[in-house]
Amino acid sequence: MLAIDIPGFGAIAIEHLVLDFNGTLAVDGALLPGVAQRLTLLSTQLAICVLTADTHGTAAKALGDVPCRLEVVPNYGQAEAKQRVVESLGAERVAAIGNGRNDRLMLKAARLGIAVIQAEGVATETLLGGCIVVPTANDALDLLLHPLRLVATLRS
Numbered sequence: 001m002l003a004i005d006i007p008g009f010g011a012i013a014i015e016h017l018v019l020d021f022n023g024t025l026a027v028d029g030a031l032l033p034g035v036a037q038r039l040t041l042l043s044t045q046l047a048i049c050v051l052t053a054d055t056h057g058t059a060a061k062a063l064g065d066v067p068c069r070l071e072v073v074p075n076y077g078q079a080e081a082k083q084r085v086v087e088s089l090g091a092e093r094v095a096a097i098g099n100g101r102n103d104r105l106m107l108k109a110a111r112l113g114i115a116v117i118q119a120e121g122v123a124t125e126t127l128l129g130g131c132i133v134v135p136t137a138n139d140a141l142d143l144l145l146h147p148l149r150l151v152a153t154l155r156s
Contacts, residue, residue: 029056
């Protein structure tokens, strides 16, 4: 669990990390360098769930050595499906990371929503639904590995 009190934002106690795959952890179906190592480190503190439509059909192989649960969401109603996963885990205990329009509801529902920009960009609705925006997945994961960075960004 990741627990930290952020002045003006409140206490957070994160037990689950929910992530999008394509556009967030991967570009064109290939896992980004450094992501697997960071996810492995975080898996000692958090239960990790990767949600994907698996557009490129590579998610299972790319995440094969990463301690996480992989869930393929249906082609229709993806935003709602991702939101339901966050809510089923207890949204107040979830950090979510994504970039696409289908990630907007999960970022908004999660206690800590982080939008990433990267090569595919970020959907405006998703950008506005998150608590924090960072340029890369590694930057997002580093916020969780170094939680005082969350304090620096979210305090008021």
